[in-house]
Amino acid sequence: MKxxxxxxxxxxxxxxxGCGLDKPAMVTEGQGESPSKQVTTQPQQxxxxxxxxxxxxxxxxxxxxxxxxxxxxxxxxxxxxxQREFDWNILxxxxxxxxxxxxxxxxxKEEAVIIINTGxxxxxDTFDIHALNAKDLTEIKVQNYEEIVGEIDTxxxxxxxxxxxxxxxxxxxxxxxxxxxxxxxYKQDKLAFGGVVIYELENQKIVTKxxxxxxxxxxxxxxxxxxxxxxxAKNEFVADQIKFVPNKK
Numbered sequence: 001m002k003x004x005x006x007x008x009x010x011x012x013x014x015x016x017x018g019c020g021l022d023k024p025a026m027v028t029e030g031q032g033e034s035p036s037k038q039v040t041t042q043p044q045q046x047x048x049x050x051x052x053x054x055x056x057x058x059x060x061x062x063x064x065x066x067x068x069x070x071x072x073x074x075x076x077x078x079x080x081x082x083q084r085e086f087d088w089n090i091l092x093x094x095x096x097x098x099x100x101x102x103x104x105x106x107x108x109k110e111e112a113v114i115i116i117n118t119g120x121x122x123x124x125d126t127f128d129i130h131a132l133n134a135k136d137l138t139e140i141k142v143q144n145y146e147e148i149v150g151e152i153d154t155x156x157x158x159x160x161x162x163x164x165x166x167x168x169x170x171x172x173x174x175x176x177x178x179x180x181x182x183x184x185x186y187k188q189d190k191l192a193f194g195g196v197v198i199y200e201l202e203n204q205k206i207v208t209k210x211x212x213x214x215x216x217x218x219x220x221x222x223x224x225x226x227x228x229x230x231x232x233a234k235n236e237f238v239a240d241q242i243k244f245v246p247n248k249k
Contacts, residue, residue, distance in 0.1 A: 129208075178221045206227075
C-alpha cells in the first residue's frame with residue numbers, strides 16, 4: 001500500500017511539472033501569431049533608432065537610424081505602426097524637422113509630410129520636403145523648385161545706380177527697379193535661385209517661398225510664392241499658382 005501511494009505521488013509531481021512547461025510555450029506561440037505587433041514595437045526594441053520628431057497626434061514618427069556628431073544619416077519613418085527606412089540626411093542646423101499627417105491629395109486619406117532644413121546661414125535657408133503615402137509608405141514626388149524656376153523668364157538690366165528687373169510667369173509679368181548695387185565688372189542678366197527655399201503647409205496645400213537674388217554674395221530682390229496642387233495622372237505635386245513679390249526698396 002505504501003508503494004502504491006509513493007507511485008501516485010511521483011506521477012502527480014511529473015504531471016504538475018508538465019503543466020508548468022506548457023505555459024511559456026503558449027506565450028511564445030501567441031507572440032509569433034501577429035507579425036504586425038512586432039513591427040509596432042520595433043523602434044522600442046532597437047536602441048540605435050532614436051525618435052526625432054512626431055506629428056501632432058503621433059500618427060507619424062521620424063527616427064534617426066545613424067547619428068554621427070549631431071548629423072543624421074538615414075532615417076526610419078513610422079506611420080500608424082508601419083515602418084520604412086529612407087536614406088535622408090538631417091544636418092544639425094539647429095532647426096528640427098517638422099512632421100505632419102494631413103490630406104494633401106484631396107482623396108479623404110491623410111499623407112505623411114516631413115520638412116527638413118538642409119542649410120542655414122547668412123543668405124542661406126533651404127529645406128527639403130517629403131510626402132509619403134500613409135498606406136504603403138511610398139514617396140509621392142513634389143516637383144523640384146529648379147524645374148519650376150526653369151520655366152520662369154527673368155531679366156536683369158544694370159543701370160547707373162539701379163537694376164531693372166523683369167519677371168514673367170505663366171500668369172503675369174512683373175517689372176520693377178531695385179536699388180541693389182552690383183560691382184562695376186559684375187555681369188548678371190538673370191535672377192539666381194537656390195539660397196532660400198522654404199516649404200510650408202497652408203490650408204492642406206504645399207506652398208514654397210523661393211528667394212530671387214543678384215550678386216555673388218546673394219542680395220535678394222524678391223520672392224516667388226508657389227502653391228502646389230496634386231496631379232492625379234502624374235501622381236505628383238506640381239506648381240499651380242506662381243506669384244512674385246518684389247522686396248521693398
